[in-house]
Amino acid sequence: MTARKTALAAMVAAGFMLSTSAQAAISFASPKTYPTGVLIGPGPSADSMDSADFNNDGNIDLVLADPYLPFSTPVVVLGNGDGTFKAPIRINVKLKDPLLGFLDIPYLYATQCVNTGDVNRDGFADIAVETGPFVALLLGNGDGTFRHGTTKFIVLGGQLFTPLIDTNRDGKLDLVTGTAATLTTFLGDGTPKLGGGVKISGPVGVTAAFRETNLNNDQYPDAAVVESLPGGAFFRGVSLWKGNGDGSFAKLRSINTGFIPEDVVVADLDGDGVDDYATANSFSFNISVILSSKGFAPKTYENVGKAGTEDASVQNLVAEAKQKINESVTTDAPTELRDILLNSTFQPGPVSIRAADLDNDGDKDLVVTSVIGIWATVYENDGTGKLINRQDLPIALLPQTPVLADFNKDGKIDIAVGGWGGALGVLINNSH
Ligand SMILES: [Ca+2]
Numbered sequence: 052m053t054a055r056k057t058a059l060a061a062m063v064a065a066g067f068m069l070s071t072s073a074q075a076a077i078s079f080a081s082p083k084t085y086p087t088g089v090l091i092g093p094g095p096s097a098d099s100m101d102s103a104d105f106n107n108d109g110n111i112d113l114v115l116a117d118p119y120l121p122f123s124t125p126v127v128v129l130g131n132g133d134g135t136f137k138a139p140i141r142i143n144v145k146l147k148d149p150l151l152g153f154l155d156i157p158y159l160y161a162t163q164c165v166n167t168g169d170v171n172r173d174g175f176a177d178i179a180v181e182t183g184p185f186v187a188l189l190l191g192n193g194d195g196t197f198r199h200g201t202t203k204f205i206v207l208g209g210q211l212f213t214p215l216i217d218t219n220r221d222g223k224l225d226l227v228t229g230t231a232a233t234l235t236t237f238l239g240d241g242t243p244k245l246g247g248g249v250k251i252s253g254p255v256g257v258t259a260a261f262r263e264t265n266l267n268n269d270q271y272p273d274a275a276v277v278e279s280l281p282g283g284a285f286f287r288g289v290s291l292w293k294g295n296g297d298g299s300f301a302k303l304r305s306i307n308t309g310f311i312p313e314d315v316v317v318a319d320l321d322g323d324g325v326d327d328y329a330t331a332n333s334f335s336f337n338i339s340v341i342l343s344s345k346g347f348a349p350k351t352y353e354n355v356g357k358a359g360t361e362d363a364s365v366q367n368l369v370a371e372a373k374q375k376i377n378e379s380v381t382t383d384a385p386t387e388l389r390d391i392l393l394n395s396t397f398q399p400g401p402v403s404i405r406a407a408d409l410d411n412d413g414d415k416d417l418v419v420t421s422v423i424g425i426w427a428t429v430y431e432n433d434g435t436g437k438l439i440n441r442q443d444l445p446i447a448l449l450p451q452t453p454v455l456a457d458f459n460k461d462g463k464i465d466i467a468v469g470g471w472g473g474a475l476g477v478l479i480n481n482s483h
Pocket residue numbers: 103104105106107108109110111112129130
C-alpha cells in the first residue's frame with residue numbers, strides 16, 4: 052500500500068498522466084513458474100521470445116532464444132491450453148554453415164533472437180533465428196520438431212531481430228534483419244529457401260528493434276525502427292520508414308525518445324486510427340509514449356467530420372492531407388506527423404515493451420519488462436493514450452522479452468516472460 056501511494060505520488064510529481072476516473076481494473080493471478088532450460092535467460096534482444104502453435108494442437112506455444120552459450124539452439128515450451136506449460140524441449144537442428152558449406156555443425160554462436168511465421172506455407176509455424184553472422188530458418192514439422200530450412204550470411208549490426216513480414220505483399224513472408232549500417236530484407240519465394248532476392252535499406256544507425264507499422268495507408272507495411280542516429284537523435288531515437296513495396300524501406304523521419312531505447316511497440320493508443328509508438332528506454336529508465344495525430348494516414352482527417360458527412364471543408368482537409376502525404380513520402384522534408392512525447396516514471400532498466408487490450412475495453416494497454424528486477428509493469432490505457440493504474444507485477448528474475456497471448460483460452464490476454472535461472476514466469480489475466 053505504501054509502495055503504491057509512493058508510486059502514485061511520484062507520478063503526480065513527475066506530471067505523468069493520472070486519472071481518477073473509475074476504470075475496469077486489470078488484474079492478474081499470482082505468477083506461476085515453469086522451467087525453460089535457458090539458464091541465463093533468453094536475452095535482451097527485442098525478439099528473444101515469440102509464440103506460435105508449433106504442434107498443431109490449438110494451444111499457444113513459446114520459443115525462447117538461448118543467446119549466451121555456444122551450441123545453444125532455441126528452446127520450445129509447449130502450452131497445455133489451460134495456462135500451464137510442458138517441460139522445455141531443446142530444438143535439435145543442425146545448421147549448415149553457408150560459408151564453410153561442407154559441415155553440418157551445431158550453432159556456433161548460440162541464438163540471439165527468435166521470430167515465428169509460416170515461411171513455406173505448409174500450415175506449420177517456422178522460426179527465424181539469428182546466430183552469429185547468420186540468419187537461419189528452422190522449418191516446423193507441425194509436431195513441435197523442426198528441420199533446417201536455410202541459412203544466410205549477414206554483416207552483423209546491433210541488437211538482433213528477424214521478423215517475418217510480407218514486405219511486398221505477394222503473400223510470401225520475408226525476413227528483415229538489422230545489419231551493419233543497413234536493414235536487410237531476404238525476400239521469401241514461398242519455399243524454405245527465402246530465395247526471392249535481397250533488398251538493402253539504409254543508411255541506418257545501430258538498430259535495436261524493428262516493428263511493422265502503417266504510416267501512409269498504402270498496401271505495403273512500413274516500419275518503426277529503434278535506432279541510434281549519429282548526428283541526429285544520438286542514442287535516443289525511433290525512426291519511421293516507408294515500405295517501398297519491393298522489400299526495401301525509406302526513412303521518413305526520426306523521433307527523439309529517452310536514452311538508448313531497446314524496443315518499440317506499435318499500437319493505436321488514442322483510438323484515432325493512426326499508429327502510435329512507445330519505447331522502452333533502458334538507460335533513461337523510463338518509457339516514451341509518442342502519440343501520433345494527423346500523420347501520414349489520411350484517416351485522421353476523415354475523422355474530423357462526423358461519420359457519413361458530406362461537408363466540403365472536411366473533404367478539402369482530406370485532399371490537403373493527401374497532398375501533404377504525397378509530398379512527405381516523395382521528399383525527406385519534415386512530415387505532418389505530430390508527436391506528443393510523454394515519459395513515464397522510473398522503470399528499472401526497461402528492455403521490452405508490448406501492447407494488448409488487457410481489460411477488454413477496446414484500447415491497447417502496455418506491458419514493460421525491465422532487465423533489472425522481477426516485474427512486468429502493466430499500464431492501463433484510459434482510451435486516449437494516457438497511461439493510468441501502473442502495476443508492478445512480480446513475474447521472473449531479470450525478465451526479458453514478454454509474450455502477450457491468451458494461454459488459457461478465456462478471452463483475456465495473459466503474460467509470459469523468460470528470465471534468469473531457467474524460469475518462465477506466467478501471469479494469468481483474471482480481470483473482470
Ligand atoms: Ca501447441
